[in-house]
Amino acid sequence: MEPFSVNSLIADMKKMLLRLLGEDVELLTNLDAEPDVIEADIGQLEQVVMNLCVNARDAMPEGGTLIIDTQNIEIARVRQLDTGDLIPGRYLVIAVSDTGFGMDAATRAQIFDPFFTTKKEKGTGLGLATIYGIVKQSEGGIDVQSAPGKGTKFMIFLPSSDKPASAKPRDTQPGNLPSGSEVVLLVEDDATVRNYVWRILESYGYHVLVATNGVEAIRLAERSRAQLDLLVTDIVMPLLDGTEVYKRLKRTYSGLRVVYMTGYVEIRDSKMNELTLPKCGRLVTKPFRAATLLQAIRDVVECRE
Ligand SMILES: Nc1ncnc2c1ncn2[C@@H]1O[C@H](COP(=O)(O)OP(=O)(O)OP(=O)(O)O)[C@@H](O)[C@H]1O
Ligand SMILES: [Mg+2]
Structure with a gap:
């Protein structure tokens, strides 16, 4: 707040x-x-x-x-x-x-x-x-x-x-937010977050595949046979967690990049401190603004491995 x-x-x-x-x-x-x-x-x-x-x-x-x-x-x-x-x-x-x-x-x-x-x-x-x-x-x-x-x-x-407004909202990015045209696999079990992110990605040009859990994500990736540039995934999910999804998909899609989305509580309560982000990976903390996510995506897509 x-x-x-x-x-x-x-x-x-x-x-x-x-x-x-x-x-x-x-x-x-x-x-x-x-x-x-x-x-x-x-x-x-x-x-x-x-x-x-x-x-x-x-x-x-x-x-x-x-x-x-x-x-x-x-x-x-x-x-x-x-x-x-x-x-x-x-x-x-x-x-x-x-x-x-x-x-x-x-x-x-x-x-x-x-x-x-x-x-x-x-x-x-x-x-x-x-x-x-x-x-x-x-x-x-x-x-x-x-x-x-x-x-x-x-x-x-x-x-x-009564408080004075903070000078500027934290991660404001006035003007154009960065768009892209990559193929993104979105994996999120929370329907609200999933729809929010889906809409943002689609309106910023991305081609989005959507899965509600890790198992579905793997199946979708296997079936689609399309190119897959980026995984945007929740971490803590039933069945298969986000880091595992990334690991498995990386075998087929060697150039795959990842943006993890997670809540504060999850970071605090789980083994998140064991999470090692790949060099071209980012973590965004929920709730996040569209600008934060869109920038993280450009960062990882344009990152040199
Ligand atoms: N501006 C609006 N004009 C007409 N009906 C509305 C409007 N806003 C909401 N509704 C009605 O309220 C319902 C519930 O809205 P809500 O945003 O909770 O879910 P949704 O829009 O149906 O689904 P989602 O938000 O997941 O796309 C809508 O299905 C629609 O019938
Ligand atoms: Mg609605």
Whole structure:
């Protein structure tokens, strides 16, 4: 958690969002000139904004307009939001509105339920459940306005902080994030992380093969017979862990590079200190920002063994 200004995060994300949204969706931002500082994990907040924008895009298959706005508000009396009561105080509200097909009441009642999706196999139904968890953890709340054919507006309320914003978000990379066209095998058992990374990689040009565990990854690599440049994998997974997947694949794909993704807890609790990274390998710690992952990928792909 660190204190920061949300405007700089949204400004940083703009290029990535434009890629995600595609040509048919117009992106507008209307940011409060002096938004209150909030305390959050930047990587998590980036995921919140990204999940909302992807949902908005999915609701506008024929194109439309997406607006992100930020605003400070003072709440004097307990306010009822879709996610429960919000206690009085000062909040920063991040709103994401779309001109998409909207939702009926029955859908709206279930959107925060884990695995609730109207997108069949294409959705995990974890996007909003994840957002809910992150927002609740910061003692914020969410309100939704939507009607069939009338578009949707998600409002995320986050408590304002008195702390000064840290000079710049840690690993900010304003401007263009590096893209690539390599073939990447993504292995991750956590559906939320998997989808988040998958979307980032695809919108930055990579050809992505996806597996939910190590065994599936090996099978996929054997069957595909395609060239395989890079493995992006979780480390601690049931059946076969990420380091083992790398070792086995390396026998067939000798030039294979690797980026490991892992959580703090996993590093602390497991035999992670025994992990030896190959010379052209990197480790990114969850939750990470898109910029961190994209840069790690370029580092390993361009590394000379
Ligand atoms: N902006 C929106 N417009 C219309 N419906 C929405 C919008 N955002 C969410 N929904 C509805 O809420 C459901 C749950 O959203 P959630 O993000 O949790 O999962 P998903 O988008 O279906 O799957 P995933 O996030 O894994 O792609 C969606 O399937 C959709 O029916
Ligand atoms: Mg979603």
